[in-house]
Amino acid sequence: MVIKMLYTWKEVNEKYGYPLKVREALSCGEIYKVGRGYYSEKQYINPFLLLAEKYPYAIITMDTAFFIHGLTDVIPDKTHLATLRNATRITDDKVVQVFLSDQIFEPGKTTQDYEGVKITIYDRERMLIEALRNSKSIAFDYYKEIITNYRKIDDKLDYRKIEEYISFFQKRDYLYNMLQREVL
Numbered sequence: 001m002v003i004k005m006l007y008t009w010k011e012v013n014e015k016y017g018y019p020l021k022v023r024e025a026l027s028c029g030e031i032y033k034v035g036r037g038y039y040s041e042k043q044y045i046n047p048f049l050l051l052a053e054k055y056p057y058a059i060i061t062m063d064t065a066f067f068i069h070g071l072t073d074v075i076p077d078k079t080h081l082a083t084l085r086n087a088t089r090i091t092d093d094k095v096v097q098v099f100l101s102d103q104i105f106e107p108g109k110t111t112q113d114y115e116g117v118k119i120t121i122y123d124r125e126r127m128l129i130e131a132l133r134n135s136k137s138i139a140f141d142y143y144k145e146i147i148t149n150y151r152k153i154d155d156k157l158d159y160r161k162i163e164e165y166i167s168f169f170q171k172r173d174y175l176y177n178m179l180q181r182e183v184l
Contacts, residue, residue: 006053007031007039047094049117051079055090058083059109060121061098062130068114069124071149074142082122107165124153125161129169132178150183 007015012031016022025031032043035050051058062080066072081090082098084105090097108126111118122130131138131146138146150157166175 005040005042005045006034006049009037009039012039046115046117047079048114048119051081051095052117052119054092055081055083055095056120057087058090058097058120059105060119061127062096062134065121065127066131066146068119068121069127071124071127071146072142074145104168107168108161123161124150124156125158126165128157128162128179128183129165129175132175132182133169133171135178147182154183 012022012025013019016025022031026033026039029043031039031041034040034045035054038050038053048060051060058081060068060080061082063072063074063076063078064080067074067076078094078096080096080098082100082105083090085099085101087097087099108122108129109120110123111120113119114121128150131143131150135143162179163176166172166179169175
């Protein structure tokens with residue numbers, strides 16, 4: 001039996017009957033508002049649970065993914081989410097949206113359990129490519145920390161996956177040379 005921790009306004013309204021009863025449940029602490037249109041029986045929930053519910057087609061990427069994969073100890077201020085180029089703009093100030101083309105959106109997408117929540121995130125191999133692609137826009141010390149941590153786990157990386165992922169990008173020769181120079 002799966003215990004549901006997050007409810008939409010519609011679900012809460014159906015459970016309590018009408019809005020006045022929902023307000024009473026909120027005021028007495030029976031339920032808590034955890035986001036716009038989202039409620040929980042717990043006062044504090046994992047923020048990734050709310051993100052997974054609000055943006056089911058988004059994939060965790062960049063700073064957030066580096067942190068979750070243990071490649072940096074820098075806790076990101078905002079959650080970085082990748083979406084398709086034609087996706088609706090995310091207006092949440094706690095989210096940085098990265099728009100990607102159809103060709104490079106899916107490769108590396110995986111689902112994993114993080115602190116009890118199923119999240120959609122790019123795997124470590126894809127995130128290595130993202131680090132290389134964005135090396136000029138990432139702070140040097142931060143980039144150096146990520147690459148150093150990749151070097152520590154180079155025996156655990158699947159290089160066939162990395163080569164497959166690189167083939168989807170336009171600057172594949174540049175990325176492959178960078179991979180050879182920076183990590184291997």
